[in-house]
Amino acid sequence: MSARQKELLEAAYRYALDNGLADLSLRPLATAIGSSPRVLLFLFGSKDALVRALLARARTDELALLEGSGDDLGDVVTRVWTWLAAEEHRPLLRLWTEAYARSLTEPDGPWAGFARATVDDWLGVLAAGQPAAERDTPAGLARRTLALAVLRGALLDLLATGDTERVGAAVREQLALLRGCGFPQ
Amino acid sequence: MSARQKELLEAAYRYALDNGLADLSLRPLATAIGSSPRVLLFLFGSKDALVRALLARARTDELALLEGSGDDLGDVVTRVWTWLAAEEHRPLLRLWTEAYARSLTEPDGPWAGFARATVDDWLGVLAAGQPAAERDTPAGLARRTLALAVLRGALLDLLATGDTERVGAAVREQLALLRGCGFPQ
DNA sequence: CCCTTACTGAAACAGTCGTTTCAGTAGGCG
DNA sequence: CGCCTACTGAAACGACTGTTTCAGTAAGGG
Numbered sequence: 392m393s394a395r396q397k398e399l400l401e402a403a404y405r406y407a408l409d410n411g412l413a414d415l416s417l418r419p420l421a422t423a424i425g426s427s428p429r430v431l432l433f434l435f436g437s438k439d440a441l442v443r444a445l446l447a448r449a450r451t452d453e454l455a456l457l458e459g460s461g462d463d464l465g466d467v468v469t470r471v472w473t474w475l476a477a478e479e480h481r482p483l484l485r486l487w488t489e490a491y492a493r494s495l496t497e498p499d500g501p502w503a504g505f506a507r508a509t510v511d512d513w514l515g516v517l518a519a520g521q522p523a524a525e526r527d528t529p530a531g532l533a534r535r536t537l538a539l540a541v542l543r544g545a546l547l548d549l550l551a552t553g554d555t556e557r558v559g560a561a562v563r564e565q566l567a568l569l570r571g572c573g574f575p576q
Numbered sequence: 577m578s579a580r581q582k583e584l585l586e587a588a589y590r591y592a593l594d595n596g597l598a599d600l601s602l603r604p605l606a607t608a609i610g611s612s613p614r615v616l617l618f619l620f621g622s623k624d625a626l627v628r629a630l631l632a633r634a635r636t637d638e639l640a641l642l643e644g645s646g647d648d649l650g651d652v653v654t655r656v657w658t659w660l661a662a663e664e665h666r667p668l669l670r671l672w673t674e675a676y677a678r679s680l681t682e683p684d685g686p687w688a689g690f691a692r693a694t695v696d697d698w699l700g701v702l703a704a705g706q707p708a709a710e711r712d713t714p715a716g717l718a719r720r721t722l723a724l725a726v727l728r729g730a731l732l733d734l735l736a737t738g739d740t741e742r743v744g745a746a747v748r749e750q751l752a753l754l755r756g757c758g759f760p761q
Numbered sequence: 762c763c764c765t766t767a768c769t770g771a772a773a774c775a776g777t778c779g780t781t782t783c784a785g786t787a788g789g790c791g
Numbered sequence: 792c793g794c795c796t797a798c799t800g801a802a803a804c805g806a807c808t809g810t811t812t813c814a815g816t817a818a819g820g821g
Binding site for chain 2: 807808809810811
């Protein structure tokens with residue numbers, strides 16, 4: 392991967408964060424980042440390959456979210472949610488949602504397997520937040536699957552409404568439930 | 577809305593369930609449903625209007641999911657989840673996810689407002705499953721937001737992995753938490 | 762019968778798409 | 792110098808897009 396290629400990938404990535412991947416087109420992209428379709432195809436081989444490179448690039452940003460760990464599921468959920476709720480991550484998360492949804496309907500193409508891969512990514516991180524004894528039990532699997540669902544569902548809500556307060560309260564509610572049923576009422 | 581229009585909309589809807597809306601194109605659609613681009617444009621006005629009609633059509637199917645009610649949040653969650661997990665509803669739910677994701681990145685176009693609208697739809701139904709006294713409190717709002725997140729997150733997981741057992745167990749885990757903290761361990 | 766309304770087919774329009782062809786330029790190295 | 796490799800610009804290719812133009816057909820009501 393040449394220096395020029397990295398540079399253009401980075402620029403294209405910023406462009407994709409702003410404009411989405413759904414109707415990404417080489418000519419507008421190229422002019423926006425000061426290049427040409429000819430060059431993009433020369434460096435990346437094809438548009439599909441470029442999109443794959445962009446998804447891989449987005450994944451490295453997403454992995455930052457998954458770094459670090461807590462010693463129980465609640466800590467991990469709290470940390471991940473803080474990351475998800477941050478305004479500056481919203482473009483990336485929109486891109487993520489777009490790729491996720493698209494990979495559900497198009498089994499071929501550059502999107503293929505994206506949804507499945509991120510489920511495994513995230514479940515792995517949540518598993519790291521569980522005590523070893525619980526991790527391998529069916530109940531442990533169900534519990535981290537639930538934690539994943541809450542985070543993803545809350546993310547969808549947040550992206551649609553921007554209502555950080557309401558959605559954040561819901562996540563805290565879940566944390567209270569997990570911590571031992573001390574929820575109000 | 578003429579009879580012919582209803583008929584074609586229904587056929588186009590079935591086509592969209594199979595092929596998605598992302599790269600829907602008039603000519604392939606028209607030949608698949610035994611019509612022509614000319615006719616589709618005559619009856620619906622434009623492609624955007626046709627897509628809007630398809631989204632509205634999908635919404636009526638989705639409203640079936642929201643019909644009926646239980647007398648507490650757990651009942652509603654159980655009923656909705658049963659509907660979501662059914663194999664035969666998967667094409668509709670993929671379509672739903674696609675439209676949701678797309679409406680996040682493209683504020684204009686036929687998708688606009690779709691995500692926001694369904695959040696309100698679903699929250700309304702969940703609110704109907706809450707006691708009147710709880711419904712209007714901040715805690716009540718947080719609790720149904722949480723229920724929504726669990727359902728949506730579980731749905732995303734299910735669509736990506738098809739693992740009904742694991743995801744179903746997660747939802748049941750949440751129901752146990754709600755029912756009074758009687759979760760194992 | 763005629764006129765209107767609803768609908769349809771065939772073909773063309775202007776535009777965009779990803780990709781290719783051809784023709785270079787620039788720089789390092791022998 | 793000459794050669795090779797890396798990169799780039801301009802233009803074209805064929806295929807596809809939503810939409811329009813023009814020309815009908817068929818039915819229903821006066």
